[in-house]
Amino acid sequence: MVVPGVKLPDTQNASVTAGVTLEECKTRCQANCSCLAYAAANMEEGSDRTGCIIWTDTIVDVRFDVRGENLYLRLSNSEFDDPVDPDDGKSFPIVPVVASVASAITVLLVVFLILWRRRRRILGAIPENPSMEVHSVNLATIKHITGNFSGSNIIGQGGFGVVYKAQLAEGRIIAVKRLKQSALTRKGKKDFAREVEVMAGLRHGSLLRLLSYCNQGKERILVYEYMQNKSLNIYIFGTSSLRASLNWARRLEIIHGIAEGVAYLHGGSGKSVIHRDLKPGNILLDNEWKAKIADFGTAKLFAIDETGSDQTIVVSPGYAAPEYEHRREMTLKCDVYSFGVIILETLSGQRNESTQRLLTHVWGLWEQDKVIELLDIAMVLPHPESEPGLLTELKRCIEIGLLCVQETPTDRPAISSIVSMLANKTSQIDRPRNPRDSTTTTSSHDHQSDLPSLDTIYLT
Incomplete structure (x- = not known):
């Protein structure tokens, strides 16, 4: 979805690449499961050189600006007010340029609503009552709920992993077990896969519940229900x-x-x-x-x-x-x-x-x-x-x-x-x-x- 005429979000959680066209930027976003939005970046004023900004974490500080730019928001089809015709060859509907302040405010409210729904949908990947299938969750979500693995959220650690206390948007507290890189030997990765495989098929009130896991890049992370009284x-x-x-x-x-x-x-x-x-x-x-x-x-x-x-x-x-x-x-x-x-x-x-x-x-x-x-x-x-x-x-x-x-x-x-x-x-x-x-x-x-x-x- 194209959101026109806005001050681009804060780039603290974004990556910027020079010499990339807008179409290439779109392709990169679509290929990245963590991409939330992208925009063109004018690298030099008055120059034809462009760049690409991609946001893969929380989007903040979006404001209407008559001299603003286009923000391309990545959404699922179900999040559009008007269904997308699969035969019209378009990937995203275009929001028309608004001419009045009232219309601009409406657009911004829609943007914030979409962002809120998007954030809820991502965090919702960690279910409260999971089925027999344990779903994976992306690394961006894990970083968000742990404060980018902040030391202040550590509740314990051993020779092979660190456990973080994290809180989801609805207030539920979970435990995030992140394996240390030194533990990611061939056997360590095998043990990780075994734990996910075994726990995915087990549901009982006397077993610790595996909520989700992350297997992205060099990271191996397990997300469990939080046990307040420890061991x-x-x-x-x-x-x-x-x-x-x-x-x-x-x-x-x-x-x-x-x-x-x-x-x-x-x-x-x-x-x-x-x-x-x-x-x-x-x-x-x-x-x-x-x-x-x-x-x-x-x-x-x-x-x-x-x-x-x-x-x-x-x-x-x-x-x-x-x-x-x-x-x-x-x-x-x-x-x-x-x-x-x-x-x-x-x-x-x-x-x-x-x-x-x-x-x-x-x-x-x-x-x-x-x-x-x-x-x-x-x-x-x-x-x-x-x-x-x-x-x-x-x-x-x-x-x-x-x-x-x-x-x-x-x-x-x-x-x-x-x-x-x-x-x-x-x-x-x-x-x-x-x-x-x-x-x-x-x-x-x-x-x-x-x-x-x-x-x-x-x-x-």
Whole structure:
């Protein structure tokens, strides 16, 4: 659309190229998905030399000027008041030159309305309730909402990426994870593609939701829903005041939520997905303290893994199942083992670490019938008379945690059975055996994913 007689917008967000005709300028704009508008630039007064100005970011400071120039606004057909006849050979309708101030004001109002709609349409590429398809978003939009990746918007960073807090036009807050250039190795790009592929087909209330992504030029960016309370490890391993903010009821609710999310991954979505890196740092909490499983850069479709086509190794000491850590045998029961460690850490406020120290401690208390001593000392214990059900449930969770960390995968229950055990507080539970029997040795080589874990990039 040609908007005549205007002072051209501020060129801070524009690029200027000399020696380019207006027709060439139009071609460049049409070839650039981020182009919002273009105009001719008179490089020298009184000269025939022309140039091209292209705006790919927010357009500001547009004013009517009788001595002004033409601004060529890029729009979709649906944004024109009059439909475009596809047979008339014209790409844009021409707005007639206005002769009165009233008409000029009307034109400017239309321009501002179009710009506003255009901005809303671009930012709308980050949907609030996405379908099973995750759409890409252009880099200009990401730069706009993050203040061109302003340092003041950083909410955390790790060795491979930086996370920015961003706010959309309607006020919704999102998290933008930008991979560092050093992380864009062949494997890093592969992990990025895997995370988008896996997350695009998963929708569950206990999984962090991928809203959109950007794969433009050298940039690899993931846009997620924002988790106000950050990661679980802050609260179970933090100061006494932080640990006290997660009362027993909340901790049990978080454990239930994680179990339901893992159950969905293991078959509830119609596919079998192994996360392979479950740990408190990859469990994020929203503003209502609901748990969301995050960091799917290392997750793989189980059907693909059975072919042996992908040998990526990811070991987080203290959370990896022994058969995977030592023999690289990967099954759904590997996630069950990691979940069991999370249960015991969440209730105790103690880290397991590579020495399996926590598992040894829990088993010792279990044999002595003193598991109540495992519970986090930063929390007030439930009173046996006023809260008898809560205390029983906490003990039951510890028993389930021990079942999950059994040495042999076949001795561990399926995650679907664990969800039933947690929901049915009176059902019979098999007696666990000492999980320390064959886990005294650890691998001398620990491997990490090329993508950062969200335990690091969400810490401030």
